[in-house]
Amino acid sequence: MKLGVVQSKPRKGDIPSNMAALGEVFAQLAAEETPYEMIVLPEAALTGYFLEGAVYELAFEREKLAREIARLWRSQSGAERGPVDIVLGFFENAEGTYYNAAMYLSVERAAERIAHVHRKLFLPTYGVFDEERFLSRGRRLEVFETRFGRAALLICEDAWHAIVPTLAAVKGARLLIVPSASPGRGLGGDGELLSVSRWRDVLRSYAIEHGVFVIYAGLAGFEGGKGMTGSSMVIDPHGAILAAAPALGACLIRAHIDLSEIELARAELPLLGDLDAVLPDLLADPDLFSQAGARAGAALPSVER
Amino acid sequence: MSAGHVPAAPRLLPVIDATAPSEPSLEIDCALAAQWLEAFLRDELVERRGIHEAVIGLSGGVDSAVTAFLCARALGADHVHALRLPYHTSSADSLADAQVVIDALGCRSRTIEISAAVDGYLQFEPEAGARRRGNIMARTRMIVLFDQSAKLDALPVGTGNKTERLMGYFTWHADDSPPVNPLGDLFKTQVWALARYLGVPRAIVDKAPSADLEANQTDEGDLGITYLKADRILALMLLGYSEAQIAARGLDPEDIRLVRQRVASTHWKRHLPTTAMLSNTAINDFYLRPVDY
Numbered sequence: 001m002k003l004g005v006v007q008s009k010p011r012k013g014d015i016p017s018n019m020a021a022l023g024e025v026f027a028q029l030a031a032e033e034t035p036y037e038m039i040v041l042p043e044a045a046l047t048g049y050f051l052e053g054a055v056y057e058l059a060f061e062r063e064k065l066a067r068e069i070a071r072l073w074r075s076q077s078g079a080e081r082g083p084v085d086i087v088l089g090f091f092e093n094a095e096g097t098y099y100n101a102a103m104y105l106s107v108e109r110a111a112e113r114i115a116h117v118h119r120k121l122f123l124p125t126y127g128v129f130d131e132e133r134f135l136s137r138g139r140r141l142e143v144f145e146t147r148f149g150r151a152a153l154l155i156c157e158d159a160w161h162a163i164v165p166t167l168a169a170v171k172g173a174r175l176l177i178v179p180s181a182s183p184g185r186g187l188g189g190d191g192e193l194l195s196v197s198r199w200r201d202v203l204r205s206y207a208i209e210h211g212v213f214v215i216y217a218g219l220a221g222f223e224g225g226k227g228m229t230g231s232s233m234v235i236d237p238h239g240a241i242l243a244a245a246p247a248l249g250a251c252l253i254r255a256h257i258d259l260s261e262i263e264l265a266r267a268e269l270p271l272l273g274d275l276d277a278v279l280p281d282l283l284a285d286p287d288l289f290s291q292a293g294a295r296a297g298a299a300l301p302s303v304e305r
Numbered sequence: 306m307s308a309g310h311v312p313a314a315p316r317l318l319p320v321i322d323a324t325a326p327s328e329p330s331l332e333i334d335c336a337l338a339a340q341w342l343e344a345f346l347r348d349e350l351v352e353r354r355g356i357h358e359a360v361i362g363l364s365g366g367v368d369s370a371v372t373a374f375l376c377a378r379a380l381g382a383d384h385v386h387a388l389r390l391p392y393h394t395s396s397a398d399s400l401a402d403a404q405v406v407i408d409a410l411g412c413r414s415r416t417i418e419i420s421a422a423v424d425g426y427l428q429f430e431p432e433a434g435a436r437r438r439g440n441i442m443a444r445t446r447m448i449v450l451f452d453q454s455a456k457l458d459a460l461p462v463g464t465g466n467k468t469e470r471l472m473g474y475f476t477w478h479a480d481d482s483p484p485v486n487p488l489g490d491l492f493k494t495q496v497w498a499l500a501r502y503l504g505v506p507r508a509i510v511d512k513a514p515s516a517d518l519e520a521n522q523t524d525e526g527d528l529g530i531t532y533l534k535a536d537r538i539l540a541l542m543l544l545g546y547s548e549a550q551i552a553a554r555g556l557d558p559e560d561i562r563l564v565r566q567r568v569a570s571t572h573w574k575r576h577l578p579t580t581a582m583l584s585n586t587a588i589n590d591f592y593l594r595p596v597d598y
Contacts, residue, residue, distance in 0.1 A: 011353075012597040052593040184341070187333035187495075193341075222348040224596045225485075227341060248344045 001148050004029050004039045005253035007232040007245045009221035012048040013058055019046065023072050025252070030076035032254075036084055038148065042179045042219035042232070043089035043102065043155055049181035050223045051091065055134050059093035062117055066105050070112035083108045085115070085146060087217075089155060089179035091135075092117065098135050102153045102179045104144065116144040118153035122161060128183055128226060143171040148259060151175040156182065160202060169210035169272055170279060174262050176212050178203070181219040184229035184247060196231045196247055208239035210275075211266035213257060220250055237265035328554050329540045333495050335502030339375065342487040346379035349485045350460050353597060358459030362450050363387040363414070364517065365402035367500050367509055368464040368488060374503040375487050376462055377410045385412035386457055390446045393420040399517045405506050415453075419445045439518030443476035450483070460484060468493040471539055472528060472564070473571025474516075481574070492536040528567070530560050538564045 006025055010018040022045075029036050043049060047058045069086055073079050085106050092101035100120040106113045119138025123131035141164060143152045152168035152175070159165060159178045168176060186194025199216070207214045213236060220230035232245040234255045243253045266272060282288075350356045359376040363369045376385045387410075389403045400416075407414040422445050427433060433441070450461045463486030469475050470489055488496055493514070500510045514524040514532070525531050538561050541551045548561050573579075577589070586592050 012595065048597075050595050051598070052595050053591075054594050054598050187338050187341075188330050189334060189337070191334060191337060193337065222345050222353075225345065225349075227345060227348075248340070 001037050001257045001259060002034055003215065003234065003253075003255045003257055004036045005215060005217045005232045005234060005243075005245070005255070006039060006041045006045075007218060007220050007230045007249075007251045007253070008041060008045050009219070009228075009230075009250040010044075010046060010048050012223060013051065013054055015046055015058065019068070019072065022046070022069075023075070026073050026076045026079070028252070030073070030078035032078075035078070035082045037082070038085045038087070040087040040177055040179065040215050040217045041089065042217040043100070043181040044091065044219060045089050045179070045217075047091060048221075048223055049183075049219055049228065050226065051134070052130070053134065055091050055098055056093075059091040059098050061093055062090075062101070062103060062114060065090055066103065066112055066114050069105060070107045073107050074109070080109060083147075085148075087153065087177050087179065089181075089217075092119070099138060100131060100135050100155060101138075102155050102177075104146065104151065104153060104177070106146075115146060116142060116151075116153065118142065118155065120155040120158060121164065122157040124157045141167055141171075143168055143173045146175070149174040149262075151177055154178050156180040159206075162202075162206070165206040165210065165212075166275070169206075169212055170276060174212055174259065176206060176214045178214065178216045180216060182229045182231075183223075183226035192231075193229060193247065196229050199229075199231060200233065200241070200244075203233070204235055204239045204241070207235040207237055208269070210272050211237040211262055211269065213237060213259075213262070218245070220248065237262045238268075326550070326553055328537070329544060331492060331494050331536055331540060333491070333498060335499050338491070338495075338499055339378065339503060342375050343379045346376060346462070346485070346487055350380065354460065356458065356460045358384050358386060358457050359462045360386045360388060360450055360454045360457060360459045361462050361464065362446050363389055363403040363406055364464075365389075365396075365399035365406075365509070366514055366517075367505065368466055368496055369403075370406045370505045370509050371496055371500045371503060372462055372464045372487060373406055373410060373412060374500075374505055377412055378503075382410045382412040385410065386453065386459055387412050387414040388450065388453060389414065389416040390419050390449055391416070392423055392442050393418075394520065396515075396517050396520075398512075399515075402506075402509050402512070405509065409504075409506055417449055417453075419449065422448075435519045439516065440476045440479070442518055443479035447479040447482050462487070463489065465489055466493050466496050467491055468532060468536055468539060469524075470575060471543075471571075472535065472567045473574045474524065474528060474567075475574070477574050492539065493532040494536045529563055534560050535564055539568070542568065 051058055087104050089102045092099040102118050104115040106115055121138045123135055123137055125132040143150050150172040152173035154164055165176055182195055184193040184195050189197050203214045203216055216233045218230045218232045219228040221228055229247040230245055231247050232253055234242040236242055243255050245251050245253055359380055361369055361373050373385055373387055387407050389400055391400050423441055454461045461483035463483035465475055465480050466488045467490055475481055497510055515522050538551055538556055551561050552558050582590050
């Protein structure tokens with residue numbers, strides 16, 4: 001499978017100019033001799049990430065956005081040679097409820113189909129982050145069919161909770177696609193920001209543990225002093241980093257992925273099969289949710305009257 | 306047991322002691338910091354605002370020197386306008402050190418005396434003490450910086466570091482007023498490290514920092530603590546460590562209280578003015594739009 005990961009650097013809130021820039025990227029991609037089969041863009045790719053209340057002005061209706069993206073792709077010379085799947089992070093307006101979402105869109109010559117829209121489960125609302133002030137949480141993690149096998153979309157913090165990629169893999173995902181927008185921090189690292197190292201560490205660990213491809217598309221550019229760390233990457237099911245983009249600036253990753261590597265990696269390290277067998281027992285543990293409830297204050301001692 | 310048998314000593318495993326308690330490092334990767342801040346300045350000035358020129362008030366101190374070096378990397382020295390803005394009581398060394406930076410960078414420069422402007426007002430307030438006079442100088446420099454930026458199609462670039470911002474050691478709506486600031490999230494000791502990396506002349510990095518608003522003034526004298534100690538305390542305090550936990554790392558409880566008190570009494574200086582909220586569309590309370598929108 002020929003994959004393109006677009007590390008974009010949008011202008012804040014300027015959708016027409018960001019669409020025009022995406023058109024130029026599509027033109028570059030469509031012009032290549034071997035057609036791309038999948039193109040992955042970051043979280044908030046057409047608006048920038050930190051929108052605060054402007055999200056209500058900038059959120060998209062999913063069907064309308066799908067039509068626009070498909071039209072933009074088809075308008076490029078060379079795009080007519082075959083179908084392409086496009087993954088894109090966007091803010092969704094669902095009849096007045098707003099989500100941080102990502103869409104998996106299959107574009108063919110005459111029609112396009114939204115294979116899946118994932119709504120971000122974990123909305124970071126601490127420190128520099130304020131998502132839940134403006135957005136609603138997604139409630140489901142779905143694994144969906146693509147022509148390359150089953151896939152799951154995880155948006156940014158979704159992928160920082162090991163349980164999410166784990167559940168996606170158990171549900172059959174062979175591709176974990178992670179559109180992200182990560183404001184960089186931590187100068188104590190060795191040649192790169194600590195937040196970038198952390199991303200690579202967690203993503204590699206999922207690829208190795210579950211034998212999946214991990215495709216990470218990071219937003220780039222500064223937003224009000226906060227530098228988004230790009231660092232897009234493609235990791236194979238052995239944990240090898242096939243391509244890694246720098247933190248700064250827009251760029252394109254081109255990767256040729258051999259999906260049969262998944263079977264080879266799982267044969268070598270059959271952890272996912274082991275997990276399949278044991279996970280039901282682990283999840284059936286009655287202490288699991290009562291402990292979580294106690295931490296949340298649900299099991300406070302009753303007061304005698 | 307036969308005579309002369311010596312019982313074998315029990316075999317002990319080698320012990321590896323953990324260092325405790327740990328402390329966040331103030332060390333930074335200077336090459337990475339420089340690259341990041343250079344990109345920040347280019348994005349903020351050129352890409353977002355379409356401005357190619359920076360105006361910097363060059364005091365002769367390390368903060369403005371580092372800022373000028375970073376701007377020169379981001380925009381080219383030819384696009385950096387260093388302004389020396391002395392008052393008649395300013396130290397001659399400050400003026401000379403600022404010139405050293407200008408010469409080292411080969412940037413554009415101008416010296417504008419602020420004495421007449423400051424004294425023009427102070428003639429009506431002859432009893433004003435050192436603090437008021439210092440604030441008037443700082444605010445006059447701010448006026449010049451913004452006016453020169455309008456004249457030169459440039460953006461004023463701020464020089465305040467994290468330590469002085471946290472300690473409230475600056476004049477509100479003066480030193481903190483430029484619309485972009487590359488150093489505001491670096492402690493003073495980190496600015497020193499970055500200065501050495503960038504090749505800021507040693508005399509500027511090594512001298513005692515001073516606001517130079519009064520004769521023989523030094524920052525550390527004003528603050529009552531060295532920057533090294535203040536930065537260690539601040540770094541821990543910002544992560545939520547208690548006074549006892551900070552003291553357990555060998556820092557003086559008196560110093561910790563001093564730093565805590567300075568931070569606690571200056572939160573207002575790190576905010577915009579307080580506006581009375583009267584509606585559910587109050588700006589920055591309900592009506593929230595990002596600065597780069």
